Amino acid sequence: MLDYKLLEALITVVETGGFERAGIALGLSQSAVSQRIKLLESRLGQPVLTRHPHLQATPAGRRLLNHAQQVQLLERDLRRQIPALSEDRTRLRIALNADSLATWWGDAVGAFCQEEGLLLDMVVEDQDVGLRRMREGDVAACLCSSDQPVAGGRCIALGEVPYRAWARDDYVRRYFPEGLTPAAFQEAPAIVFGPHDQLQHRFLAQCGYHGRFPYHLCPSSEGFIRLAMAGMGYGMIPDNMMGNHETTLTVPDGVLVDLSPGTTVTVPLYWHYWRHGGDFMERLTRRIETAAQRLLQPGNAR
Amino acid sequence: MLDYKLLEALITVVETGGFERAGIALGLSQSAVSQRIKLLESRLGQPVLTRHPHLQATPAGRRLLNHAQQVQLLERDLRRQIPALSEDRTRLRIALNADSLATWWGDAVGAFCQEEGLLLDMVVEDQDVGLRRMREGDVAACLCSSDQPVAGGRCIALGEVPYRAWARDDYVRRYFPEGLTPAAFQEAPAIVFGPHDQLQHRFLAQCGYHGRFPYHLCPSSEGFIRLAMAGMGYGMIPDNMMGNHETTLTVPDGVLVDLSPGTTVTVPLYWHYWRHGGDFMERLTRRIETAAQRLLQPGNAR
Numbered sequence: 001m002l003d004y005k006l007l008e009a010l011i012t013v014v015e016t017g018g019f020e021r022a023g024i025a026l027g028l029s030q031s032a033v034s035q036r037i038k039l040l041e042s043r044l045g046q047p048v049l050t051r052h053p054h055l056q057a058t059p060a061g062r063r064l065l066n067h068a069q070q071v072q073l074l075e076r077d078l079r080r081q082i083p084a085l086s087e088d089r090t091r092l093r094i095a096l097n098a099d100s101l102a103t104w105w106g107d108a109v110g111a112f113c114q115e116e117g118l119l120l121d122m123v124v125e126d127q128d129v130g131l132r133r134m135r136e137g138d139v140a141a142c143l144c145s146s147d148q149p150v151a152g153g154r155c156i157a158l159g160e161v162p163y164r165a166w167a168r169d170d171y172v173r174r175y176f177p178e179g180l181t182p183a184a185f186q187e188a189p190a191i192v193f194g195p196h197d198q199l200q201h202r203f204l205a206q207c208g209y210h211g212r213f214p215y216h217l218c219p220s221s222e223g224f225i226r227l228a229m230a231g232m233g234y235g236m237i238p239d240n241m242m243g244n245h246e247t248t249l250t251v252p253d254g255v256l257v258d259l260s261p262g263t264t265v266t267v268p269l270y271w272h273y274w275r276h277g278g279d280f281m282e283r284l285t286r287r288i289e290t291a292a293q294r295l296l297q298p299g300n301a302r
Numbered sequence: 303m304l305d306y307k308l309l310e311a312l313i314t315v316v317e318t319g320g321f322e323r324a325g326i327a328l329g330l331s332q333s334a335v336s337q338r339i340k341l342l343e344s345r346l347g348q349p350v351l352t353r354h355p356h357l358q359a360t361p362a363g364r365r366l367l368n369h370a371q372q373v374q375l376l377e378r379d380l381r382r383q384i385p386a387l388s389e390d391r392t393r394l395r396i397a398l399n400a401d402s403l404a405t406w407w408g409d410a411v412g413a414f415c416q417e418e419g420l421l422l423d424m425v426v427e428d429q430d431v432g433l434r435r436m437r438e439g440d441v442a443a444c445l446c447s448s449d450q451p452v453a454g455g456r457c458i459a460l461g462e463v464p465y466r467a468w469a470r471d472d473y474v475r476r477y478f479p480e481g482l483t484p485a486a487f488q489e490a491p492a493i494v495f496g497p498h499d500q501l502q503h504r505f506l507a508q509c510g511y512h513g514r515f516p517y518h519l520c521p522s523s524e525g526f527i528r529l530a531m532a533g534m535g536y537g538m539i540p541d542n543m544m545g546n547h548e549t550t551l552t553v554p555d556g557v558l559v560d561l562s563p564g565t566t567v568t569v570p571l572y573w574h575y576w577r578h579g580g581d582f583m584e585r586l587t588r589r590i591e592t593a594a595q596r597l598l599q600p601g602n603a604r
Binding site for chain 1: 358
């Protein structure tokens with residue numbers, strides 16, 4: 001077995017952000033914490049923490065932390081069977097897409113976190129990176145659009161999120177005076193989440209346009225609405241952020257309108273988790289499934 | 303001089319997300335575009351694009367793109383002096399903090415982008431990474447909390463953003479029944495933006511608490527409010543996201559309250575840009591300065 005005293009020192013240094021604070025938390029001297037980390041590094045033959053510019057785990061340290069989290073999950077199941085074992089908090093690292101975190105995710109997991117004392121360490125990634133992090137053991141679960149399970153993992157269809165294109169009304173009058181013409185799409189700045197975001201391309205293809213278009217890159221869900229409100233462009237915004245059935249939305253100094261009523265691009269969402277995650281992970285999964293039925297549209301895959 | 307035809311091919315492949323689309327945009331065959339990229343790579347002795355899992359620029363390719371953007375900026379100034387040169391769009395890559403993008407940034411730059419046909423490529427980073435990207439030539443400007451200019455760069459104080467701690471009213475009753483006691487802070491889950499976010503520590507220090515605390519990690523400005531609304535924790539939210547003078551905010555299924563009225567943590571914001579950015583960058587900078595006077599609190603540094 002690994003020496004979990006050493007792993008606990010690593011967890012605590014990362015969680016508290018310093019050796020002195022970790023010492024206070026563990027009831028040890030700062031130098032005792034430092035010795036445990038050094039011992040861990042000498043056994044491993046490589047550093048587990050970098051000190052500059054920030055104190056943070058190395059990739060090897062990150063894997064140890066994730067392993068320790070999984071052990072804590074299993075301990076959690078054990079404690080339910082043997083209640084005499086003292087209660088403690090569980091921490092779970094999860095990769096998810098930005099729009100889920102900005103919309104329905106909190107509503108889906110909030111009550112579970114409160115009931116179970118679960119703490120979440122959320123990482124925003126697009127799907128390829130999220131699943132790669134899961135394969136590398138960096139996250140315990142991943143919420144994304146891919147239906148391809150990783151080896152050793154389960155993949156559950158949760159439902160779909162519809163997106164529509166929104167812009168300020170005066171932006172639409174300026175850039176689309178004659179409707180959604182190819183000439184207009186060529187000139188009208190779009191707002192795109194990131195270089196791998198295909199939503200905009202899918203929307204334009206549905207509108208029959210396949211050419212080049214100018215765009216801002218804005219990796220922020222809230223920023224999308226702010227830039228659209230500032231008249232900087234049109235962007236694909238999830239219905240659950242805009243009110244599901246509206247085609248206009250009045251904002252403090254203008255009106256946002258659905259650029260192409262009836263044109264919707266849907267994004268499926270899947271929940272990926274490790275099979276050996278234990279009973280706790282199964283319960284979290286069931287809770288997310290149930291919430292998704294309320295918060296997402298049913299998808300074809302479900 | 304560099305062969306800008308090759309750089310243009312690289313820019314277009316990255317912007318359109320594919321060789322075929324780049325060919326359409328440039329009026330070239332797909333294989334002609336591919337040949338230009340290969341020629342660029344053979345001159346450079348290293349790849350400028352990676353194909354898997356996504357088509358994206360390598361670090362070397364990214365530097366070429368940034369250089370090409372700076373050249374386009376200078377061309378832009380030249381075109382103002384020689385209007386006969388045909389108009390074209392400028393693209394600018396900027397690193398900024400997530401909360402600015404989610405709040406005042408669009409309002410500050412929206413009109414300028416419309417007037418000048420400027421397209422922004424925004425990268426969300428914490429300040430150390432943002433300034434390192436600027437030093438590495440990956441971004442042309444950086445909005446962050448550091449007042450230390452990079453070599454060759456200018457640094458302008460824009461103002462301050464006040465943050466306060468918010469939570470659901472029933473969360474506060476549950477976790478802080480006897481007020482902001484050390485015992486309560488030790489048990490009440492906080493919501494923290496990322497491992498380098500010091501806002502929470504500064505808030506707790508102002509409350510006289512220096513110990514360990516449980517927390518969720520949530521790298522999303524909008525997610526912060528959603529998780530607080532779901533009763534998952536208390537978090538530091540900028541005043542400009544919550545209404546500047548309120549201490550309660552009614553949300554669809556609950557009430558968010560200021561956990562410690564009167565306790566405010568302020569974050570200064572600075573605008574970093576290259577001295578050789580030319581007249582266009584100077585005008586953008588003046589516009590941001592003017593907007594900041596309206597949208598931010600005056601700071602000590604201004």
